[in-house]
Structures are given as structure tokens and as C-alpha cells.
Amino acid sequence: MSNDYHQLKKAKGKTARLGVWVVIGLIILFGLILFRFTLSGSQKQNLFGGLPSKEDVYEAAKIIVKPSLKGDHVSFSDDGFEFGKRSDSVYVIRSYADVTAEDGSQSRQYFNVTIKYNGGLATKANNWELQALQLQ
Numbered sequence: 001m002s003n004d005y006h007q008l009k010k011a012k013g014k015t016a017r018l019g020v021w022v023v024i025g026l027i028i029l030f031g032l033i034l035f036r037f038t039l040s041g042s043q044k045q046n047l048f049g050g051l052p053s054k055e056d057v058y059e060a061a062k063i064i065v066k067p068s069l070k071g072d073h074v075s076f077s078d079d080g081f082e083f084g085k086r087s088d089s090v091y092v093i094r095s096y097a098d099v100t101a102e103d104g105s106q107s108r109q110y111f112n113v114t115i116k117y118n119g120g121l122a123t124k125a126n127n128w129e130l131q132a133l134q135l136q
Helices: 002-041 054-068
Strands: 073-076 082-085 090-100 106-117 128-135
Touching (some): 054 106
Antiparallel strands (some): 073 090, 082 090, 090 106, 106 128
16 A cells, blocks of 8 residues: 555656656747847847838838939938828838949939838838839
8 A cells, every 4th residue: 555655656756847847848938939039129020910110111112212223332311211101001202312323423313112011021022012113
């Protein structure tokens, strides 16, 4: 009878140790997820599928407009852009870029671009659709 008690106690001890290791593993997993989440916040990723910020829209507009500008070196204005919202996911950006041509001449080209956000990460150009582009 006492032998059964000791074996039952030994079996419960193994189960308790297994439970402790499972809890420690879950705490480590939670810590890794929390660490990853804090790092992703510094990359301006939209984790929960909301609408992009003004800066995200401007970055997408620069990627879309750059191939249309004629010149070797393009420098966009980071402090002088105008932002507008037409509907739920259609945005208008008005700004300029300083363009240096092959011969070394510089010019300032103003642009108006209307782009539509299709969802996903706002930093990926594939998630945007060009609706209108006007170069001046």
C-alpha cells in the first residue's frame, strides 16, 4: 500500500515538472513575440490593417512618381508636401522634386499624384495603384 502511494507521488511530481517546463516555454515564447512586436514598431509597419499615415502615403507617392521624372538624380522635398484625402483609400499628394540631368543642369519639377491604397503593408509599392499623375 505504501508502495502505491510513493509511485503515485512520483508520477504527480513528473507531471508537475512537465507543467513547469510548459509554463517556462510559454513565457519565453511570449517574450520573443513581445520583442518582435517592439522591433516592428520602429519600421512603421501597419500591423493591424488600418489606413496609412501621411508619411506612408508620401513615401509611396515618391516611389510611384520617380520613374516619370527625367533626370539622373532625383531629390524629393521631405518638408514641403501637401496631403489630401479624396475617399476612404484614395489620396492626393502635391509636392516637388529637384532633378539633376545628365549635363549637370538642375530643375525643380512639381507634381500632383492621386494614388489608391489597396491594403497590406503601406510601405510596399505593390499595394498602391496610380490613378492620376500630373507633372508641371
